[in-house]
Amino acid sequence: MKSRLDPLTVAAMAVTVVSISATAPLTAAATASPLAMAFWRNCLGFAVLGPFLLLLRRREVVRVVRGERGVLRREQWRPLVFGFLAATALALHFAAFMTSTRLTSVAMSTALVATQPVWQALIAAGQGVRASRRTWTGLTLAVVGAAAAAGLDIRSGGTALVGDLLALAGALAQAGYTALSERSRADVSTPLYSTFTSLVCGLELLLVCWFADISLTGFDRATHLSLLGLLILPQILGLGSLNFVLGRASATTMSVLLLLETPVAALAAWWFMGQNINPATVPGLLLIIVGVTVVVTSGSGEHATDPLDAYDVGIPPYPAHTPYIAQLPSVPQQVTSRHRSFRDPRVAWASHSGDESPTVTLTYHGAGAFDTLYMRRPTPPDERPSIDGPTLMLTNRGRRK
Template structure:
């Protein structure tokens, strides 16, 4: 990797690693944080969509072109399901950061490539023995770490389960996005998924009677941090890196998000890591790294990461 690509990769990892600590440090409901993160991201994406597709927008306004071509309806139906999976990911993962440690939450949600490989296997893609070995290591590490949380009691186990649900939902999003992206441009697809995700999270907040206003200053700063760091800076740097570095290398380096997030939580909140869980967290990261480098499911995750 050249120095510029390495710097952009480090920016990507650091920006994504800020998600869990910023959510855990805020006083607002994590569901409200998830909604505003997507809503603010949508407010940025729509002007970009209008700017990048201004000629098409002008034709639509003049009535000379439909908003969507007939061939795009079926991909957008898959996109709707993908956006629903993404909303589930945000709701589950960001809630888990309040119930368990940031280190556990980020390590468990990083098992997304493992579930991606299982989805690929369910669709008939043959997985190598190395893939199954990595999957086994990740599952054993996750089960052992969750077992320690079960012994300690409290809400940690529920947080662990929600983090796993977030990982499975993210794997579903990437699998569905592969089908949805066939005839839909990146700006349109990104804006569409952000819109659907925001509306579904808004409905969830209203049903759960979650307050969406009246946040204190620290929560407002956390929301701005979520917008500028993972939503804008992180995705922007990731797209830049994927144009210069193989997706496998980037996927492995993104596993550094878990330890960096744990260090950020320790610095911001004084949240420590139980020494007994460290070997199992490392085992999770090792297992996921083996799955990623084995190539199973990488076709899907490569496309989904760019979107």
């Protein structure tokens, strides 16, 4: 993908970074329970994504409601289970991250939760993905930076150390959400999936607040303003400008730029809340940013340990660089089938250049971008859904030459 860094794109990038950076300061400035804030964060997210879903994906919603996509067929239960698990991981992310902003500094909370790509790389390594040396170098830098930045909290103990651990738990939960989402959303568009996860996550947090007897109403003015800011800034402006930028710049570029959330959030917390940054933590925070940057930009060096030809699915392994773009046939054809046919994933692969790693997954605080790219290897034969009924028929209505 060729970046078009015109003034409008640069302005949208700035709006994205500033809007998303407001998440931690707005949460820390509120007086309500962090779990209540997490519930309303997802409730507001669902209220925003729902109308956009009906506007952009109305036909898809109608097909799902009518059952024409066979969402609840036997072979679809597994993706559905992974979807619920992903939403649960998202709920844990919100609860841990938003609670950490109250117990530790905004700078530490945002820096530690920004290590999500590190945990995602470790999860991929556990699933059999071989990481490059550059990736392991970034992992080492990020871990050393996190240990150095949290050194003062470790020595002093208390609530600050608990906040640091919760921020790391939030990063791990977000990485789990991303990994589970890749296994559950193969046949669902991102708008529909984001709305679904926001709904499930909000319901789970509502149950937690109900069992813990946490009040969801009667907030003061500061909390109301924080909730309004979360709706306008990260949810509307942040997500909207991010999706606009992804149509003009690569996901890798935006992943690196989103790391600016740490200094921008720390500056906002200092300016509006008088929250100072301990100079002793600055080197560690910088190491975290550098390490995560190395991990994010080293995706092109990852290769699966299991060869793709181990699966007898009739599809050759993906080439490193596709030699040509797949073209449509010149003769008009009509496809008539009662079921949706399987598309060769190399067609989608061919539409992307080698400038960007196809394994980049861009998320921020649990909100997936609408243009995020997920490339999955072919499904093994024992996991492929069976298709009953008539076979695929091609009717050629062109004139014979």
